[in-house]
């Protein structure tokens with residue numbers, strides 16, 4: 371059973387901020403002691419650059435760094451550690467797929483399919499490539515509840531579609547997309563699929579082999595790991611064919627002044643010195659998460675989120691934005707005459723941290739015809755009492771401003 375009070379003890383931020391209600395986990399999660407200490411300890415006791423050194427310290431650092439590929443592969447159900455590419459985050463992983471995988475396959479008149487609820491990170495890179503190649507970015511619409519319009523999706527699949535990129539969970543609406551069905555429909559037409567797992571990997575069981583997605587991307591910092599580290603999972607058949615787009619040390623086979631050849635995947639996509647300690651930290655974050663049963667985490671978050679929905683709906687004038695049938699513990703809300711920034715500022719004065727704005731989904735905000743939302747996003751160290759605190763302040767705010 372999930373005991374949030376006990377879990378909080380693992381996170382030093384709450385020692386330093388005992389009254390903090392941190393409800394901004396979709397932006398970044400807090401870090402457990404084991405991750406903070408693991409990274410510090412790596413620098414203290416194990417630090418050396420990887421791959422190039424033959425002395426024992428460098429060999430041990432390399433081993434530790436490479437072990438994380440196995441940890442990640444197991445965590446997301448990849449059949450081989452060679453499918454795991456290190457990056458600086460979800461954004462960098464998507465850009466790599468755009469430039470290295472799709473660019474050479476996309477021609478004038480082709481189409482790339484994304485949904486209306488994508489984070490800018492899963493929109494702009496495809497948009498830029500489409501402009502460059504005179505291709506078209508096609509948007510799968512969502513309905514007023516924040517659910518993908520499946521009929522419209524099927525209609526938009528065509529022989530011109532060269533790629534589908536879709537978020538597993540919307541960072542703004544919390545909608546959980548039916549990615550299994552969507553991947554299957556795309557594959558019936560041999561369309562490769564990238565799944566943005568930034569908001570799902572921390573709490574949902576992920577099995578990329580069962581999903582059969584072509585690419586799966588996520589950031590360490592949204593699953594209790596450090597910032598500046600991310601993962602690109604790719605099917606080996608794709609990675610094998612992809613050319614590197616960033617060049618430098620640690621990704622070469624042979625170099626002369628005239629020519630260079632490159633080592634094999636995944637290392638060929640990791641030019642230069644990567645965030646070694648951060649990647650080690652991601653390993654610790656996954657080990658931390660694996661102490662808990664994901665089904666229990668999910669059960670707890672479902673209860674917490676249902677409670678938050680119910681309580682928020684009791685606040686006069688508050689509208690919940692995003693009412694998908696399948697929803698994660700991300701809750702966006704808006705008031706007709708109060709700007710989301712004012713709402714977040716009000717909550718901030720009571721040490722309740724929520725995010726406000728467009729959440730890097732401006733076109734989605736345009737669709738809902740609002741400037742932005744306030745967003746509370748939960749994880750397993752959040753409590754029912756924190757929901758009560760948030761709702762109490764919102765009610766006071768509403769009274770104060772009317």
Ligand SMILES: Cc1ncc(COP(=O)(O)O)c(C=O)c1O
Nearest residue numbers: 459460461489491541566568589
């Ligand atoms: C769904 C989704 N995709 C992509 C990103 C971008 O992640 P990062 O900034 O870590 O690259 C985010 C971050 O909020 C996100 O929520």
